[in-house]
Amino acid sequence: MKTDFLVIGSGAAGLTFALKAAEKGRVTIVTKGEMQECNTNYAQGGICSVTYAPDTFEKHIRDTLVCGAGKCDEQAVELVVRRAPELIRDLIAWGTRFNKTPDGRFELNREGGHTEHRILHYEDLTGAEIERALVEAVRRHPNITVLEHHFAIDLLTQHHLGEFVTRHTRGLACFGAYVLDERTNAVETMLARFTIVATGGCGNIYSSTSNPIVATGDGVAMCHRAKAITENMEFIQFHPTTLYNPGEKPNFLITEAMRGFGAILRLQNGDEFMDKYHPMKSLAPRDITARAIYREMTRRGEEFVYLDVTHKEAAAIRSHFPNICEKCLSIGIDITKEWIPVTPAAHYSCGGVKVDTYGQTSIKRLYALGETSCTGLHGANRLASNSLIEALVYADQAARHTAERFEATDFQDGIPDWDFAGAQHAEEMLMLIQSKREVQAIMSNYVGIVRSNLSLKRAMRRLAILFEETEELYGRTKPNRELCELRNMIAVAYLVIKQGRELKESVGCHYNSDYTQQA
Numbered sequence: 320m321k322t323d324f325l326v327i328g329s330g331a332a333g334l335t336f337a338l339k340a341a342e343k344g345r346v347t348i349v350t351k352g353e354m355q356e357c358n359t360n361y362a363q364g365g366i367c368s369v370t371y372a373p374d375t376f377e378k379h380i381r382d383t384l385v386c387g388a389g390k391c392d393e394q395a396v397e398l399v400v401r402r403a404p405e406l407i408r409d410l411i412a413w414g415t416r417f418n419k420t421p422d423g424r425f426e427l428n429r430e431g432g433h434t435e436h437r438i439l440h441y442e443d444l445t446g447a448e449i450e451r452a453l454v455e456a457v458r459r460h461p462n463i464t465v466l467e468h469h470f471a472i473d474l475l476t477q478h479h480l481g482e483f484v485t486r487h488t489r490g491l492a493c494f495g496a497y498v499l500d501e502r503t504n505a506v507e508t509m510l511a512r513f514t515i516v517a518t519g520g521c522g523n524i525y526s527s528t529s530n531p532i533v534a535t536g537d538g539v540a541m542c543h544r545a546k547a548i549t550e551n552m553e554f555i556q557f558h559p560t561t562l563y564n565p566g567e568k569p570n571f572l573i574t575e576a577m578r579g580f581g582a583i584l585r586l587q588n589g590d591e592f593m594d595k596y597h598p599m600k601s602l603a604p605r606d607i608t609a610r611a612i613y614r615e616m617t618r619r620g621e622e623f624v625y626l627d628v629t630h631k632e633a634a635a636i637r638s639h640f641p642n643i644c645e646k647c648l649s650i651g652i653d654i655t656k657e658w659i660p661v662t663p664a665a666h667y668s669c670g671g672v673k674v675d676t677y678g679q680t681s682i683k684r685l686y687a688l689g690e691t692s693c694t695g696l697h698g699a700n701r702l703a704s705n706s707l708i709e710a711l712v713y714a715d716q717a718a719r720h721t722a723e724r725f726e727a728t729d730f731q732d733g734i735p736d737w738d739f740a741g742a743q744h745a746e747e748m749l750m751l752i753q754s755k756r757e758v759q760a761i762m763s764n765y766v767g768i769v770r771s772n773l774s775l776k777r778a779m780r781r782l783a784i785l786f787e788e789t790e791e792l793y794g795r796t797k798p799n800r801e802l803c804e805l806r807n808m809i810a811v812a813y814l815v816i817k818q819g820r821e822l823k824e825s826v827g828c829h830y831n832s833d834y835t836q837q838a
């Protein structure tokens with residue numbers, strides 16, 4: 320199959336790119352589940368953009384840099400912050416609704432690390448609203464084909480032409496991907512002028528995460544195998560406040576916008592504690608808040624703290640957070656009267672596939688967008704609600720870049736079809752599920768909010784066993800989604816641990832107790 324643009328992933332990044340690129344050529348989107356099953360769909364708090372005074376671009380830039388703990392790429396920060404309003408206008412033109420105040424101005428949320436109200440939102444369901452509008456626009460577009468239940472396995476490069484390639488191979492390029500049709504288990508060779516990896520995050524390498532099950536780090540793993548450069552993988556952001564509801568997966572998020580609205584973190588005995596950790600108290604940057612909660616919980620042997628919004632007016636709580644109110648009521652908590660039990664969970668990958676200003680990876684014709692990429696915007700710790708806007712801005716940058724190179728880029732001949740040797744055994748399928756749980760246990764036990772040199776070393780040793788077993792199985796088995804995801808989770812976990820071991824300091828989301836001084 321041939322397509323001008325092969326887009327892998329149907330979240331904010333992939334769909335925005337598709338809508339922009341479809342003005343130039345034919346776009347095929349492959350996505351591994353239903354179109355809406357993605358991190359974007361679960362976003363609550365909103366999307367950042369400087370909208371009204373007294374906010375300014377300079378303030379948004381400063382807040383992003385401060386949260387990023389000295390590790391942001393300032394050019395990326397400038398680009399995203401200054402282009403944000405333009406991309407918000409595109410979202411609105413595609414049909415996205417944002418809440419407004421009675422005088423017709425956009426209602427702006429505030430979250431941790433922000434010194435101003437600057438987060439546009441739609442109730443506490445912003446991601447679902449953005450995804451709805453993008454999906455509808457994509458479905459209407461005559462130049463876009465969507466293939467649901469299509470799982471990208473690997474990217475095609477000169478390796479598939481029989482050449483030996485490394486990270487340093489000159490002219491290394493991507494020609495498309497091998498894609499598994501999940502319903503028939505056939506593998507298609509999809510050739511493209513440009514391939515866009517927009518596969519989202521990797522929260523599921525941890526036992527508890529706010530991410531839906533599709534977030535298994537496939538794009539980062541694929542790019543890594545194709546010899547693209549990845550960076551900042553150690554900066555896994557834990558969201559401080561997911562609902563403590565044992566057994567529920569994924570963890571339901573209690574948006575940080577609730578703390579922006581005035582909610583307060585409390586210990587189980589009712590005491591406030593964030594004043595010990597940061598002058599912004601419950602609205603401190605996310606890494607500091609998650610670590611503070613973790614410290615208090617481990618010190619006391621407790622599994623959650625409380626978020627208290629009961630001092631705010633009940634009607635206002637219900638109108639700002641209808642989805643959260645309904646969810647909590649469904650498990651017997653009336654948040655207008657009762658405190659919400661919350662606990663941190665893996666939430667966002669600040670690192671990923673290293674890209675330039677146009678979203679281009681170190682491999683030609685290969686772009687990485689959204690959470691899969693590392694643009695340098697987030698540094699060591701992402702400022703809340705900066706990720707959706709980053710996905711949009713870089714999707715637009717990449718669409719412009721590919722459009723300029725369109726005529727000069729042709730399809731590659733000579734890529735062989737997938738070799739279908741091998742069989743599947745039911746017993747092995749059961750073991751895949753068990754192995755996934757083992758990866759999650761290793762990452763949660765040894766590579767969580769607080770790590771150490773010893774814990775990282777142990778994690779690597781344990782992961783090596785799983786790696787060996789899984790590669791052996793992969794070598795003699797027909798591909799299936801479960802096996803490919805496991806393989807990708809192991810690859811991504813490896814990168815998180817490896818890059819964590821290389822960083823000899825504690826900074827942002829990477830806190831190593833052997834280097835307690837911030838460098």
Ligand code: FAD
Binds near residue numbers: 327471538
């Ligand atoms: P996603 O939206 O995750 O889309 C990835 C797509 O790739 C999915 O469709 C998936 O099925 C597909 N895919 C994955 N692997 C494969 C494969 N191998 N083959 C084919 N398809 C594949 N950010 C904000 O800015 N503001 C917020 O308020 C906010 N709230 C959040 C709340 C929650 C609960 C979560 C989980 C995240 C939140 N974030 C928020 C983060 C933000 O939602 C994500 O970073 C962003 O949506 C990522 O968009 P994306 O397009 O890169 O990836």
Ligand code: SIN
Binds near residue numbers: 704
């Ligand atoms: C939230 O609403 O708290 C999540 C915001 C984000 O992750 O950017």
